[in-house]
Amino acid sequence: MYSWLVFLHVLGAMSFMLAHGGTTFMTFQIHKERDPERMRTLLDISGYSWPSFALSFLLLFVSGVIAGFMGRWWSQGWIWTSLAILLGMSIYMGWSSRAQYHKLRKALGMRYFEGSKDHPPIEAASEEEVLAVQAKLRPLPMAVLGFGGTLVILWLMMFKPF
Amino acid sequence: MAYQIILYLHVASALGFFLFHGATASASYGLKREQGRESIKLLLKMRESGGVVGGISMMVSLISGIVLGFMGRFWSEAWIWIAIVVFLVISFVMGGYGRNNFDRISYMIDPEKYKSPRDKKGEEPIPATDEELAAEQAKGRPMLLTITGFAALGLILWLMMFQPF
Numbered sequence: 001m002y003s004w005l006v007f008l009h010v011l012g013a014m015s016f017m018l019a020h021g022g023t024t025f026m027t028f029q030i031h032k033e034r035d036p037e038r039m040r041t042l043l044d045i046s047g048y049s050w051p052s053f054a055l056s057f058l059l060l061f062v063s064g065v066i067a068g069f070m071g072r073w074w075s076q077g078w079i080w081t082s083l084a085i086l087l088g089m090s091i092y093m094g095w096s097s098r099a100q101y102h103k104l105r106k107a108l109g110m111r112y113f114e115g116s117k118d119h120p121p122i123e124a125a126s127e128e129e130v131l132a133v134q135a136k137l138r139p140l141p142m143a144v145l146g147f148g149g150t151l152v153i154l155w156l157m158m159f160k161p162f
Numbered sequence: 163m164a165y166q167i168i169l170y171l172h173v174a175s176a177l178g179f180f181l182f183h184g185a186t187a188s189a190s191y192g193l194k195r196e197q198g199r200e201s202i203k204l205l206l207k208m209r210e211s212g213g214v215v216g217g218i219s220m221m222v223s224l225i226s227g228i229v230l231g232f233m234g235r236f237w238s239e240a241w242i243w244i245a246i247v248v249f250l251v252i253s254f255v256m257g258g259y260g261r262n263n264f265d266r267i268s269y270m271i272d273p274e275k276y277k278s279p280r281d282k283k284g285e286e287p288i289p290a291t292d293e294e295l296a297a298e299q300a301k302g303r304p305m306l307l308t309i310t311g312f313a314a315l316g317l318i319l320w321l322m323m324f325q326p327f
Contacts, residue, residue, distance in 0.1 A: 010173075014177065014315060017177050017180040019184060020184055022184060022189075025185040033204075044192075048192070049188055
């Protein structure tokens with residue numbers, strides 16, 4: 001039973017990465033684009049992967065928590081550290097995505113999140129305003145945290161150092 | 163310890179492969195929906211960049227897997243051979259079906275850049291009409307590829323983790 005939960009946990013992690021692929025490409029590509037239509041396409045592609053992203057995260061998280069109980073790992077430091085890193089990454093990435101990419105969605109006249117509310121599209125801003133919002137995008141900190149955090153979590157899971 | 167480090171590399175590169183392969187998968191879903199030629203060009207670029215970095219990750223995963231097979235003395239066991247066969251079959255199926263559709267759309271969008279063998283013999287490339295392009299886009303089956311790929315992934319992962327025979 002424990003082995004099956006670890007199997008589901010790894011499958012969830014792989015599906016989570018697969019679901020992140022479109023968004024990763026978008027974050028690196030969108031700041032190079034000058035055509036609003038191409039920017040909308042990239043933001044749309046990232047948005048479409050949201051259901052598979054949420055489902056795989058749920059599978060990864062729930063199977064990990066249950067495997068932690070079954071393996072009696074909750075008294076060890078590595079599992080709490082990896083959980084803290086995962087939650088820290090999720091909060092930072094969620095906040096950063098709203099602060100940067102939803103501002104761009106709003107400027108492009110797309111559906112967007114502001115605060116904790118989903119807003120319908122409003123009239124698109126001028127090209128200069130769109131480019132000004134685009135110039136403020138900072139994909140590198142998110143990428144470094146995403147790649148680095150994942151490697152550290154994987155190391156904690158596989159080596160269980162403390 | 164060396165075995166554990168190479169196993170870490172094997173899993174990390176597999177995760178990297180899935181991340182970059184995800185860009186290709188997203189592009190194939192996008193191609194079913196997008197109609198503007200600029201958007202389609204962007205999706206083709208997405209597929210290409212995902213393919214290049216994903217290919218490097220896959221090579222690292224494959225090489226580290228082969229090394230692990232020797233270090234763990236697994237080559238006399240059936241599960242590792244079955245995992246390789248499943249991996250090769252799924253690569254051919256996904257490559258054959260998914261790539262053909264991508265390649266035809268690429269050629270229709272930009273026949274100068276993506277020349278077909280016929281064009282290389284000297285014939286003039288003929289750009290596709292919007293209707294022909296839409297018909298080719300409609301032929302894509304990203305959901306079928308996702309289900310097939312996911313089933314193969316589950317099977318390979320099960321073989322690796324449970325080493326049943």
